[in-house]
Every structure is written in C-alpha cells, then in structure tokens.
Amino acid sequence: MASNKLQITYRKPGRLLNPASGYLTGYTHTLNPYAGCAFACTYCYVRRLPVALFHQKEWGTWVDVKENAPHLLEKELRRAKQKGKVTIFMSSSTDPYQPLEVQTQLSRSLLEVMAKNKPDFLFVQTRSPLITRDIDLLLELKDRLCVSITIETDLEQVRKTLSPAAPPLAARMKTLARLKQAGLPAQAAISPLLPFSEQFPQLLKEVVDWVCLDDFFRGDGAQGKRTEKLGIKSLYQQLGYEDWYTPDKFTEVCALFQKVFDEHRVLISQQGFMPFGIG
Numbered sequence: 001m002a003s004n005k006l007q008i009t010y011r012k013p014g015r016l017l018n019p020a021s022g023y024l025t026g027y028t029h030t031l032n033p034y035a036g037c038a039f040a041c042t043y044c045y046v047r048r049l050p051v052a053l054f055h056q057k058e059w060g061t062w063v064d065v066k067e068n069a070p071h072l073l074e075k076e077l078r079r080a081k082q083k084g085k086v087t088i089f090m091s092s093s094t095d096p097y098q099p100l101e102v103q104t105q106l107s108r109s110l111l112e113v114m115a116k117n118k119p120d121f122l123f124v125q126t127r128s129p130l131i132t133r134d135i136d137l138l139l140e141l142k143d144r145l146c147v148s149i150t151i152e153t154d155l156e157q158v159r160k161t162l163s164p165a166a167p168p169l170a171a172r173m174k175t176l177a178r179l180k181q182a183g184l185p186a187q188a189a190i191s192p193l194l195p196f197s198e199q200f201p202q203l204l205k206e207v208v209d210w211v212c213l214d215d216f217f218r219g220d221g222a223q224g225k226r227t228e229k230l231g232i233k234s235l236y237q238q239l240g241y242e243d244w245y246t247p248d249k250f251t252e253v254c255a256l257f258q259k260v261f262d263e264h265r266v267l268i269s270q271q272g273f274m275p276f277g278i279g
C-alpha cells in the first residue's frame with residue numbers, strides 16, 4: 001500500500017516518445033509524462049516492470065516528473081511525423097492524470113503540443129476525473145482520439161480494497177458522462193475486470209457507447225503471471241473473490257455485457273486499446 005508521503009523528483013528524460021511494443025504493438029509510440037503512479041493499484045502490473053524495479057521503492061510512493069517534456073515532444077513529434085504515421089498511447093506505465101497533474105499541468109502541456117501538431121491517432125488512458133479539465137484540448141484532437149476511462153467495477157467496497165488511492169467510481173461515471181456530453185469518443189475500460197454487481201453493464205450503458213473488457217490473464221502482458229507474482233490470487237482468496245479469478249469468469253462476463261451492449265460495442269482485451277479510424 002502507498003504511504004501518504006509521495007516522493008516527487010524532477011528528471012530530464014532521454015526521450016519522451018518511446019517505440020511501442022508487445023500489447024501496444026498497434027501504436028508507433030507510447031508517451032508517459034511521469035514515471036511512477038500515486039494511484040498505487042494493488043494489481044498494477046507496472047510494479048513488475050523495469051521502470052518500477054529500478055526504483056527499489058514501494059510502487060505508489062514515488063513519482064518522477066519528466067522535465068522539459070513539452071519541448072522534447074514538440075521536437076520528437078516533428079521528426080517522427082517526417083518518417084510516417086504517428087500513433088500515440090498515453091500512457092502505458094503511469095496515469096497521466098494522477099493527482100500531481102493538478103499542479104504540474106504536464107499532461108495538459110503535452111496535449112497543447114499535440115493540438116498544434118497532431119499525431120495520426122492519440123489514445124488517452126486514465127482513471128481520473130481530472131481529464132475533464134482538458135476537454136477543450138481533447139476537442140481539438142477529437143477526429144483522431146479515443147479517451148479510455150478505467151472503471152473496473154461498480155462496487156465501491158471492491159475499489160477501496162484493491163485500489164484505495166484511485167478516484168471513487170461515481171466520479172468516474174460522471175467523467176464518462178461529461179466526455180460523452182462534450183461529444184468526445186470515450187470508452188469505459190473494465191480493465192482489469194474486478195468483482196461487480198449485476199447492474200454494472202446497464203449503469204455503464206447510460207454513460208458510454210462502448211466498453212472494453214480485459215482481465216488479469218489477457219491484460220498483464222504475461223498471461224496472468226505478473227499478476228500472480230503480485231499476490232493477487234491469494235488476496236482474492238482471502239477476500240472470497242476467488243470465483244472471479246478464472247479465465248472462465250471472463251467469458252461469462254463478456255456474454256453478460258454483450259446482452260446489454262450490442263456485440264460490436266464490447267471490445268475484448270487488446271482490441272479495445274488499438275488505434276482506429278486510421279486511413
């Protein structure tokens with residue numbers, strides 16, 4: 001669990017746009033304004049990646065802010081676009097709208113750069129209502145954008161147990177509604193799928209046009225092995241959630257969502273994180 005004291009360090013990155021690979025192979029680049037994430041979700045697979053292991057401090061207790069990022073992005077984006085199409089996933093190993101963003105406005109400054117020199121596609125992944133602050137800039141990118149809001153369950157008790165530092169679910173529902181109202185292409189990412197109530201699909205249908213479903217077995221980039229190493233399986237057993245920790249449960253849940261949404265409005269795993277509408 002993250003402590004209350006967040007260690008903030010300002011660092012100059014070697015580069016800002018990194019080549020995308022693995023699960024995000026449909027993109028040319030990933031863009032992470034920060035390293036580390038104060039939301040500190042227990043199941044976050046980034047805990048097992050080199051960026052976190054290198055730090056040797058508990059995940060969620062530190063955040064590195066990338067200095068000079070807008071200037072670097074401007075330069076790198078210009079160069080990348082000279083070479084071909086540029087599709088960007090923001091962000092693959094941090095949340096670009098974690099609490100620190102209120103002060104730094106770093107993600108906002110990167111959107112400003114991209115609104116001036118547009119990539120061919122931008123995917124913004126967050127679980128934070130703070131993204132609504134930047135609706136003005138997102139609208140400038142609207143024809144080449146997907147905003148994806150993580151909402152893994154509708155049960156606040158489950159959220160408090162598994163990601164206590166993350167924003168409350170009601171606020172995320174409101175965020176989805178605001179994005180839709182603003183006319184932005186937005187999806188709910190039930191990723192990773194956590195135990196939820198029967199009403200969840202219907203509640204989501206009121207605020208989004210499509211959803212993406214993912215679980216620990218497909219979404220952690222290692223067929224569930226990273227998640228298992230984090231001790232999530234035994235945590236599920238302790239909490240009595242073990243029925244939810246199986247690949248079969250995912251199949252059942254997909255069918256449930258497909259009943260409420262049209263089949264083509266339920267994207268599965270990687271499919272839900274791919275760029276679309278690129279000519």
Ligand code: SF4
Binds near residue numbers: 043044046093094095
């Ligand atoms: S918000 Fe995302 S990056 Fe941050 S801790 Fe949670 S899963 Fe990891």
